[in-house]
Amino acid sequence: MLTQQMLQQKKLLLCWAVIQFSLLLLLQQAFAGWVIAIFALLLLYRLLSVFQAKAPVSLKLVNLLAGIIAITFFLQLRQAGVLHFMLQILLLAATARLLALRHLYEARQLVWVHYFLIACCFILHQDMLIALLIFLVFAANLYSHYRLFSPSVHQVNWPQTGRSLLIILPLWLVMFLLFPRLPPFWQIPNANIASTGLSDTLDPGSIEQLVQDDSLAFRVEFDGALPPRQQLYWRARLYEDFDGRRWQVTTLRQNANRQRAANDAAASKDSSLSYRIIAEASQQTGLFALATPVTSSSNVFISPGGLLSSSKPVSQRLSYQVSGSLIPVMLVSEQEQLLNLRTAPGNPQTRQFAYQLKQQYPQNHALVQALAEHFRQQAFYYSLTPPPLGSNSIDAFLFDSRTGFCSHYASASAVILRHAGIAARVVGGYQGGNWHPQQGYLAVRQREAHAWVEYLDNGVWQPFDPTAAVAPERILNSLDSALPEDQRALLDPGWRQLALLQNVRQQLMHLDYYWSVWVLGFNENSQQQLWRNLYRHLPAIAYAVAALFSIIIVVLLYYRLTRSSTDNTPEATKQLYRYLGKVLASKPPSLSVSAFLLQYASHYPAHNVCLKQLIALYELALYKEDVVALKQLKQYLQCHKAELGRLRRAIKNT
Structure with missing residues (x-):
């Protein structure tokens, strides 16, 4: 033992x-x-x-x-x-x-x-x-x-x-x-937590590193039809400070007070859309939206510039609803315009090129179109592995290497526009996504990270994507189609190219999406909607429950009556099984009820007297058909119910 x-x-x-x-x-x-x-x-x-x-x-x-x-x-x-x-x-x-x-x-x-x-x-x-x-x-x-x-x-x-x-x-x-959905009693600490996705700094190479990550960034479910792919520009960051090489999110925007809604009049009836986003944990507060968000769910704020943000870093999957418009974002203030006219020293060739464009095309829109045509006609190349650039990085890119990724083209375009006297900024976010029609959602991965430009024209920040001029396949199709074959291997290692593994991975992603929508996405709003639906259909539910209970009662009564008519078990035995059924369930067929209970009487001395009295009354009622003994047996079982319960627990715990 x-x-x-x-x-x-x-x-x-x-x-x-x-x-x-x-x-x-x-x-x-x-x-x-x-x-x-x-x-x-x-x-x-x-x-x-x-x-x-x-x-x-x-x-x-x-x-x-x-x-x-x-x-x-x-x-x-x-x-x-x-x-x-x-x-x-x-x-x-x-x-x-x-x-x-x-x-x-x-x-x-x-x-x-x-x-x-x-x-x-x-x-x-x-x-x-x-x-x-x-x-x-x-x-x-x-x-x-x-x-x-x-x-x-x-x-x-x-x-x-x-x-x-x-x-x-x-x-x-x-x-x-x-059960009421209670808010969490904890707060995920913010210090020293690794983050994923776009950062507050954008320099040559940052986007290239991010697109090699194939993990999910967020998933989107549209209330209406899916917008065209060339309109799927998910804004997440505004880079407005430029030091000659890298762009940063300005501290003025980082410290701006959040507001609950944008201007409702900005959304026209024809271009309004509504969608729900399930964002993956990024440990950042920045979120994603198309063009101009108008309203959002209570857990998300619309900040100046049309950006969405959370009140604390997204440490868990976050589901939020957005309604907005595909029209461009409006200018917030004169200070915002002046901020995006600042230029940095260096890059003299770029400055001279911008002056020439301004002289030839005094209108903002015409100048931007000329810049796009310049990228389209000249020998510029779209590459995931561009060569390193020197101190005057914009000059080196525009006039020497002419090879870069989306951040190179967006950065160069914004600098050119600023030198031409046009307020411009770089926008960081995601473009496109993989649409799954059967499941009805758009999956946007980190590899869809993208950078483009917004320039000011008549009080509106018009979007301009120079990448569309150099590599239109990137916008209309996917990143893979815009890259040469040797660079696609950087996006998908050899094992990921197996069709079976890709299919399994995709099916798991679909299951995970349903888990996010039905389980993680079941918040207080969903519960309140459920309560409203239950209240609306309360009479029908009450009738259904009453009908179900009636059927169950009828079935039980029928089962009891049919069983009673065919059951030949003596009444004394029925009474014993009523109180000691779990104990007698382990009785071997070769032993009688009296002999089986007598064994327990010897093994449990504390219950010896009670069991022997039960056996005596049981045998009188069963074998002599003594009506008085049967009545005494029922009374004895009822009076000693507590002791019999202690006996059952003692046998169970042995």
Whole structure:
């Protein structure tokens, strides 16, 4: 018996170590590299000690070690943030308990700490596949919890477990749909978190690096028809400060007060559109919108310049609704115009070229068209691997290399327009996307990152994309079609080119989209709409529920009547099974009811008198058909209901 108990303890220790390794992987983005290394070493040591049958670490040593590590975590609190610090402390508590665990009864707190850590994984992850992994870890911890309290020889009762699930799952679904949606009690820390997507700085090479990332940026579901691809310019950043080489988001715009809505009159009836975006976690506040957003959902702000932003960094998938117009953005103020007329020293050839264009084409629109024609007719090339540029980067690009990516063309065009006296700025965002008609959404990946220009004409920021003049395939089709074959390999490694893997990846993306819409996207607005629909159809629902209950009652009555008419079981036996049915369910066919209960009377002395009295009354009522004994049996069972309940629990826990 001792050997079997030791074997069970070893299995549970291995299970808990695997659970903690899984939690370390799931929570790794909340930990620095040295923190992950500490936990990994501690868990590896515990695994080796289990395999080698070594004694656990002494409690004093574990407490000393945990105290030193906790102090180290506390000293890094400012960098890690409060939430990540709490996750570190929780995992440290679980690991320390596992290191010092000697007896299984000491593991009760360990199992509950695991539950807290598993729940915390949903703070950092919302992907469907990661959610499945989290549920697997939860199932493993639940199984270890069961094994911790069940007898070593007892097997899982799968039929009973299935019946419990049939009861729990509908209750869970009702709670998910109808329970009030509470706001989160946490805030993801902002410090030292890696971000994805466009940054506040744009220089030659930044977009080229981003487009080699094939991960999702956001997905869009339109309420109406999909706009033409050449209108799918998703604005995310405005780069207005130029130092001669790189562009930056001006501090004036970074510190601008957010406002709740733009000018409703700006959206004409013919060009208005409405769409919902599911943005991936980027750890940034900037979001995405087409042209001029007019209204947005409550979790998103419309800032000056027609940009969308969140009140805090997007650390989880964010779903928001936007309605707006495809007409260009209006000028905000005279200060904005002056800001976008500033020029930087250097690039003398570009300055001279701009003066020449201004003399030939005094009208803003005509000058922009001439610039597009210049890019179209001259030997300019679109490339993912442009040559490096010198100090006068614009001159080197326009008059020497003539090879670049979208950021090169947008930067050069904005500088030319500013030198020509036209207010201009570079816009960073995404262009295009992959439309999935059956699923009804547009998937925009990081590789669709793009840069273009907006220039001021009659108080309106008109869009101008010089890339469309050099490589129109990029705008009308995709990035792949605009690049030579040798550069497409940079976008898709060899294994991604396999058709089977691409198909599997796409199907998983579709499933993940439905997960985002139906589960993650079920917010308080969706719930309020559900409540309104239920209230509207309340009479029909009440009639349906009443009809269903009536059918169930009729079926049960019919079953009871037919069973009673064909049931030849003696009344005394029925009474015993009514109170001791679960106990008598394990009775072997070879034993009588009296003999079976007599065995329990000898095994449980505390219930000996009660069981023997029951047996005596039962035999009188059954074999002698004594009506008085049957009545006394019913009364005795009713009076000793509590004691019989204690007997059932004692037998169950044995």
